[in-house]
Amino acid sequence: MAAMQQQISRDRSQGTLQLDQQQYIKELLSTYSMTEAHSKAVPMAPGTKL
Numbered sequence: 595m596a597a598m599q600q601q602i603s604r605d606r607s608q609g610t611l612q613l614d615q616q617q618y619i620k621e622l623l624s625t626y627s628m629t630e631a632h633s634k635a636v637p638m639a640p641g642t643k644l
Contacts, residue, residue: 599618604611623629 599615601614
């Protein structure tokens, strides 16, 4: 399912949702000629339960 430039994956057996904006970010970087930019860590660790 895609909504608002997000890829949303649901795993009913584990009761989880995964939100991914990778494609949107790639398009945004390309638009602003930043595809060679270096990434930085985000303040939220992957797998953080909200």
